[in-house]
Amino acid sequence: MRGYTMDLHIHKPLPPPPPLFSPMPSFLAGALQAARQLLLQQPGSGLKSPKSQDKQRPLQVPVSVAMMSPQVITPQQMQQILQQQVLSPQQLQALLQQQQAVMLQQQHLQEFYKKQQEQLHLQLLQQQHPGKQAKEQQQQQQQLAAQQLVFQQQLLQMQQLQQQQHLLNMQRQGLLSLPGPAPGQAALPGQTLPQPAGLSPAELQQLWKDVTGGGGHAMEDNGIKHSNSGTGGGGGGGGGGLDLSTNNSSSTTSSSNPAKASPPISHHSIANGQSPALNHRRERERERERERERESSQHEESGGTHPLYGHGVCKWPGCENICEDFGQFLKHLNSEHALDDRSTAQCRVQMQVVQQLEIQLSKERERLQAMMAHLHMRPSEPKSSPKPLNLVSSVTMSKNLPSASPPNLPQTPTTPTAPVTPMAAMPQVPSILGGANVPSMGALRRRHSDKYSMPLSSGGDTVFIFPEIAPNYEFYKNADVRPPFTYATLIRQAIMDSADMQLTLNEIYSWFTRTFAYFRRNAATWKNAVRHNLSLHKCFVRVENVKGAVWTVDEMEYQKRRSQKITGSPSLVKNLPSSLGYGSALNASLQAALAETSLLGTPGFMNSGSNGPMGGSCHGLLGGDPSILTGLSPPGLLGGSPHGMLGGSPHGLLGGSPPGMLSGSPPNLLHSAHDGFNGSLDHLDTNGHGSPGYSPPVHMLPIHVKEEPLNMDEDDCPMSLVTTANHSPELDDDRELEEGNLSEDLE
DNA sequence: CCATGCATAAACACCC
């Protein structure tokens, strides 16, 4: 059952947003990292006895789930995340509006100032005669100035505090990443944004209220004291923050400040003693306020009235005075928001707010740019639609890719501002992974089915396989990502990878754990699956060896399976054309394939193995009809979602690769192409030439079993010995044929 | 809706 749940998580969650990895979902990244850490901490190898594993299961499951989930982020989720972390349109709007408001306020104040100066001038002129008045006015002015100074100082202090708090918040976010949308807050779109750097509308309102409501002194006291007292008080109270909605009272205001630092984080609010209900209320109120603001802003814009007037309400920060008509509003504006300390202070505060927002905006922008750069996307399409675009993009990407193992991702986090780069947390993961690695990968639930990916193996499975895995080798080795291959494929790969082309069950286990971090976790599950697959599939032949029993691969059977699937399934064929549809894509696929070939050369999976099949694959690709390749290369980025691969259905590969995938896992792209190729290749290969034989390599111990001889000569050994480049296709073909015969004979 | 492929879980048998 558990496994199931796991699967569900894995599969469903995710069509991850492709590329976004690092920067964006900071909180996701955080979760991921945490999960990984947990995983890493856990006893690694699954070699232990099943029981022990079973015992561990409970823990394992959750962990794995955690891991998985991040990967499986759906595009929608991604969007949400983006929207939350980045500025949503609404937020942007709000920002702009605020800026406008500030501008207007400033203008208003300036005008007012001018008026006053004029008046003063006039008065002075007039008073020059009367004298007394002049003195009085001067005194008043001096007093005013003094008061203003005091007030401004206070404001500055407040602002500094606020800024510090903001910084703290930002840092917090960076380190912790958003603790997840807090229960209540997450819901509010508008708020999320401001939180990080700045103030949420509600907070702003509070701020304003503070400024307005509390006289200068009051403000100070409240702000400081309350903050302290509020939190310290412990229990119940917390009254402070709550009141905002209802009261402008000093106490409330003061509380707001302290609260501001943490407001976003629900925990804090709770800590402060606010009751959930209160929080809810507050949230509601905030929402209303926001809505009002939006509406008002819209009205204003549309009506062209006044930025500070909307919805029949004065929008002066913290005011909300109801004005039946514009005239009334103007009166109110001139009377209540004339140039005085309060207005000045408010204006300053608003400026600060705007600055904060601007800073945040710039940061978010940077982040966005970095993300887009990382993803190679244009700004417009984060999610990306189905395949076509993706394909193209993927293709292009593949082209661009150096082919070398480390795909492009480098840029990953770039954004300086970006709070936390998830990746950073994962030291183990190769650069390749970069941001993309885990999370993004999620891709769909598709797995590379043998059909697509492995099928080709006929020739040099290893080779083919390599290509797919090779690029991601490091990734899968270090990341707890489920490889997008079926168990059968992996088992075959393991066996092919071995020098003798045969492995004991235990060796297969070892290969799994060695090659994939993922299989270091849920040993009991996947080992059972491995055994199950070995027994279930005809292509795996158990041979009695001196030592005991070893498992070999019956390529014939393996290919039969594939061929059936491939040939049998029109779907595949259909897919091809679709892919072809994009002319560029085809070429790209070819290129990708070529690139892959190069990749193969690189680290390759098989380091251990020694089989050099890789090369073969290359040939196959090259040698084969390009047309085929083109056709084959579906975008499917297999690589994308590891989970998908295993858990899901094989088809997935071809089907569609989530757009995101591409960017996310560069290797994948290549792979996808490969898969296609492989599949095609297989066919091609068969046609192809016989490769010069490989020399029968090392013979392994006698696999007494019937197949042994056959396997030995034809398939197994040679491959490894032969240079990778040359044989793959040919050999494969030969092998297949031979094997086929053999196998048939055997059977 | 059905067929297929795959993953997972579990029961069972066999052997060391």
Next chain:
DNA sequence: CGGGTGTTTATGCATG
């Protein structure tokens, strides 16, 4: 007897 290895069956999901 316990553990590892194999086999088999059942179930559920995803895809075509």
